[in-house]
Amino acid sequence: xxxxxxxxxxxxxxxxxxxxxxxxxxxxxxxxxxxxxxxxxxxxxxxxxxxxxxxxxxxxxxxxxxxxxxxxxxxxxxxxxxxxxxxxxxxxxxxxxxxxxxxxxxxxxxxxxxxxxxxxxxxxxxxxxxxxxxxxxxxxxxxxxxxxxxxxxxxxxxxxxxxxxxxxxxxxxxxxxxxxxxxxxxxxxxxxxxxxxxxxxxxxxxxxxxxxxxxxxxxxxxxxxxxxxxxxxxxxxxxxxxxxxxxxxxxxxxxxxxxxxxxxxxxxxxxxxxxxxxxxxxxxxxxxxxxxxxxxxxxxxxxxxxxxxxxxxxxxxxx
Ligand SMILES: Nc1nc2c(ncn2[C@@H]2O[C@H](COP(=O)(O)OP(=O)(O)OP(=O)(O)O)[C@@H](O)[C@H]2O)c(=O)[nH]1
Ligand SMILES: [Mg+2]
Numbered sequence: 461x462x463x464x465x466x467x468x469x470x471x472x473x474x475x476x477x478x479x480x481x482x483x484x485x486x487x488x489x490x491x492x493x494x495x496x497x498x499x500x501x502x503x504x505x506x507x508x509x510x511x512x513x514x515x516x517x518x519x520x521x522x523x524x525x526x527x528x529x530x531x532x533x534x535x536x537x538x539x540x541x542x543x544x545x546x547x548x549x550x551x552x553x554x555x556x557x558x559x560x561x562x563x564x565x566x567x568x569x570x571x572x573x574x575x576x577x578x579x580x581x582x583x584x585x586x587x588x589x590x591x592x593x594x595x596x597x598x599x600x601x602x603x604x605x606x607x608x609x610x611x612x613x614x615x616x617x618x619x620x621x622x623x624x625x626x627x628x629x630x631x632x633x634x635x636x637x638x639x640x641x642x643x644x645x646x647x648x649x650x651x652x653x654x655x656x657x658x659x660x661x662x663x664x665x666x667x668x669x670x671x672x673x674x675x676x677x678x679x680x681x682x683x684x685x686x687x688x689x690x691x692x693x694x695x696x697x698x699x700x701x702x703x704x705x706x707x708x709x710x711x712x713x714x715x716x717x718x719x720x721x722x723x724x725x726x727x728x729x730x731x732x733x734x735x736x737x738x739x740x741x742x743x744x745x746x747x748x749x750x751x752x753x754x755x756x757x758x759x760x761x762x763x764x765x766x767x768x769x770x771x772x773x774x775x776x777x778x779x
Contacts, residue, residue, distance in 0.1 A: 464498030472598040475567060482572055485589050496589060499596040504718070506595040507705050508602045510620030512645070517628040518652035519605050521688035522697070527569060529691075529698050530601065536568040538599040540590055542583065542606045570599065584728045588619050588721075618724040621717050622704045624648045624697070627666070629658035643669070646681060648700045654685035654693060679707060730773075 471477060484492035511519050523539055530537045574587065587604065594602050604620060625646030630653070643649060643666065651663045666683045682700045686693035708714040743749055751765040760768075767774075 464495070464502065467495065468499060468502055468596050468598075471596070475570060475597065478570060478593075478597055479572075481593060482590055485593050486574065486586060488586075496592060500592060503592045503595040506591075506599055506602045507622070508591055508595075508604065508620045509701055510623045511603055511605045511626060512607070512623060513626035513628075513650075515607050517626045518686075518688045519607075519626050522626060522650065522652055522686060522694065523603055523605055525686075525688045525691050525694045526603065526698055526701075527571075529694060531568060534568070535601060536599050537601045537603065538570040538594040538597075539572070540587065540594070540602065540604045541571070541573045542587060542604070570594070570597075584619065585725065585732050588725045588728075591619070618645075619721045621708060621714060621721075622647045622701055624650060624701065626650045626652050627662065628653040629656050629662050643681075647679075647704045648697065649681055649683045650697055651683065651685045652688050654687045655690070659685055679711075 471481075481492065481495070485496065511523055513519055520541065523541075527537055527539060572590065574583075574590065587606075591602055591604065623645050625643055625648070627649065628651065649666055649670075651659055651666065653659060663683055663685050670681045670683060682703075684693060684696050684700060686697055688694065708717065737745070738748075747769060751760070751769055754760040755762050755765050
């Protein structure tokens with residue numbers, strides 16, 4: 461058995477083992493999973509910020525600019541980016557962007573990219589586990605970049621304490637974002653590429669739409685403009701993230717988020733685990749084999765078969 465507190469203590473002093481441990485977790489290595497069992501009670505201290513939005517809106521650039529500012533204030537920060545292979549970014553992955561910053565030679569920043577390509581489901585699940593490891597390693601702030609649609613229940617956004625939705629003019633006019641429902645998950649909304657035409661108009665449109673009660677809580681959602689390349693407006697984005705962090709603590713909303721996160725993580729894990737099992741060895745489950753046989757013999761409708769199989773989860777009594 462891994463001695464978790466020793467491991468965590470070592471990791472907090474010296475992050476050199478972190479990349480290897482992250483890889484082990486990502487590969488679902490049995491040692492890593494055992495390590496997570498031991499580490500998990502020590503997590504829950506980090507503030508996890510999901511940075512989401514349509515492809516190419518400038519999420520990675522904004523994160524690089526945020527990291528720069530966070531480091532000026534001396535706070536350690538970890539960044540997890542999902543699918544840096546998105547065609548819009550033109551191959552410039554987040555790590556490269558952050559390395560371009562002068563302050564990168566710095567043990568207070570850890571950046572990890574995670575490929576979603578070729579992965580058989582379970583991305584949200586795997587991401588959450590990596591976040592737990594970063595949390596245990598002592599990063600007080602963890603930024604997670606994802607391409608979000610706002611409609612995918614498995615999105616990392618639901619696992620985060622704060623969600624920053626990044627939009628930009630040109631890629632849709634804001635009305636589309638409102639229709640897609642992506643704004644509803646945002647605690648902070650950023651109109652990036654403020655140097656481009658249409659940005660002011662988009663900010664006004666989004667501010668008005670929040671005035672009409674788009675927000676899920678009774679907190680006013682700030683709509684901010686930024687230029688991730690020049691850094692203009694990025695201080696305000698960071699201030700809004702910090703303000704939301706404080707707001708969560710003052711209103712007891714953090715506990716609500718954590719419960720929602722735990723629920724989302726278990727459900728997403730359950731879905732992944734079921735899909736994998738069924739994809740790999742459907743015949744290895746006697747209950748499933750039996751159900752399929754009964755449906756084949758027309759003794760039971762497929763719907764009843766599914767109800768029977770899921771009965772232990774739903775608590776219903778089906779025979
Ligand atoms: N003019 C302008 N260009 C920007 C700004 N922010 C980012 N860009 C450019 O927009 C393009 C996409 O930026 P990324 O940061 O890769 O956007 P992303 O949302 O991370 O993209 P994906 O991860 O591929 O979805 C790059 O060419 C950036 O240089 C900005 O504020 N103004
Ligand atoms: Mg990106």
